[in-house]
Amino acid sequence: MIEVLKRELDCPIDEMTLCPNEPMSRHTSFRIGGPADLLVLPKSARAICGAVKAARAAGLPLTVLGNGSNVLVRDEGIRGVVLCIGSEYADIQIEGTRITAQTGALLSVLSNEAQRAGLTGLEFAGGIPGSLGGALFMNAGAYDGQMADVVLSSCYYDAQSGEIQTLDGKDHAFGYRSSIYKSHPDWIILSAVMQLQEGDPDIIRAKMDDFAGRRRDKQPLNYPSAGSTFKRPEGYFAGKLIQDAGLMGYTIGGAQVSEKHAGFVINRGGATCADVLALMEYVQREVLRQFGVQLEPEVRVL
Numbered sequence: 001m002i003e004v005l006k007r008e009l010d011c012p013i014d015e016m017t018l019c020p021n022e023p024m025s026r027h028t029s030f031r032i033g034g035p036a037d038l039l040v041l042p043k044s045a046r047a048i049c050g051a052v053k054a055a056r057a058a059g060l061p062l063t064v065l066g067n068g069s070n071v072l073v074r075d076e077g078i079r080g081v082v083l084c085i086g087s088e089y090a091d092i093q094i095e096g097t098r099i100t101a102q103t104g105a106l107l108s109v110l111s112n113e114a115q116r117a118g119l120t121g122l123e124f125a126g127g128i129p130g131s132l133g134g135a136l137f138m139n140a141g142a143y144d145g146q147m148a149d150v151v152l153s154s155c156y157y158d159a160q161s162g163e164i165q166t167l168d169g170k171d172h173a174f175g176y177r178s179s180i181y182k183s184h185p186d187w188i189i190l191s192a193v194m195q196l197q198e199g200d201p202d203i204i205r206a207k208m209d210d211f212a213g214r215r216r217d218k219q220p221l222n223y224p225s226a227g228s229t230f231k232r233p234e235g236y237f238a239g240k241l242i243q244d245a246g247l248m249g250y251t252i253g254g255a256q257v258s259e260k261h262a263g264f265v266i267n268r269g270g271a272t273c274a275d276v277l278a279l280m281e282y283v284q285r286e287v288l289r290q291f292g293v294q295l296e297p298e299v300r301v302l
């Protein structure tokens with residue numbers, strides 16, 4: 001497959017790292033997932049566009065990922081090319097109160113950089129283990145903030161037209177854990193500009209520490225997971241419903257409803273994707289039976 005991709009590439013091959021037969025368990029926060037036929041780690045926008053174009057020209061299926069913290073990859077793995085936009089495409093520039101970053105930048109790094117520069121607005125993002133790309137796609141949020149509050153614009157590569165386009169803040173159609181990118185799988189997000197406000201670095205740090213402490217107290221951060229397994233249903237909290245259904249600690253294979261926070265399914269060790277899916281289905285069935293509420297997965301199954 002490497003040769004097929006290389007033949008179609010119109011950018012230098014050294015602008016990306018190619019990993020054939022790469023276990024996706026190494027690239028997901030759940031530590032679950034069979035092999036990708038070919039994992040590509042891009043180092044430039046040219047490499048991202050080049051790899052996408054080459055995969056399309058070669059007729060290979062393409063999957064785009066950031067830090068893999070909101071996905072569950074099947075045990076059979078992923079056929080075709082998986083473009084993992086991460087630490088090799090993560091430049092961050094700060095000018096005045098604006099931050100421009102490539103989408104492989106981690107939210108934790110962005111949040112820390114903003115704090116160091118005395119900029120407030122990204123404190124909420126400090127403990128979210130995703131990349132900027134995944135965060136825009138999901139409109140990631142926590143505590144008092146979400147990406148929608150800070151994004152001024154973003155740039156994406158439209159794989160269909162082959163052009164790079166810009167979206168203004170209001171055009172992102174941000175909603176609860178969603179954005180316009182969710183309905184456009186052919187748009188690969190390259191960078192974003194965030195508008196922050198001047199603030200006192202000590203006050204910003206204190207707020208970040210407070211959020212981090214709350215996470216440590218409530219969330220099972222010592223086990224691999226993909227964060228909240230289900231979306232918050234209108235008028236309820238998924239974790240509370242699951243707890244009230246008596247499912248805390250319920251286990252199938254290596255997958256368990258966390259005993260610390262019922263909203264999280266964790267990998268207790270050696271969990272397969274099949275274990276997690278079976279557990280999710282059981283939880284959904286029980287919550288529906290006991291409370292008449294249909295839980296919808298927040299985690300994306302690939």
Ligand SMILES: Cc1cc2nc3c(=O)[nH]c(=O)nc-3n(C[C@H](O)[C@H](O)[C@H](O)COP(=O)(O)OP(=O)(O)OC[C@H]3O[C@@H](n4cnc5c(N)ncnc54)[C@H](O)[C@@H]3O)c2cc1C
Nearest residue numbers: 066067068069070130131133134135137140141142189227
């Ligand atoms: C312990 C833990 C705590 C969490 N806490 C929170 C929280 O408080 N709030 C919250 O919102 N989420 C939380 N999450 C979930 C997750 O971190 C976020 O959804 C995050 O935004 C996902 O980013 P990612 O880079 O890991 O995306 P991935 O999981 O890699 O991908 C998610 C989706 O985004 C798409 N995508 C990623 N990058 C791009 C790109 N450049 N272009 C186009 N599409 C792209 C992928 O195709 C995929 O469909 C948590 C997860 C964990 C494990």
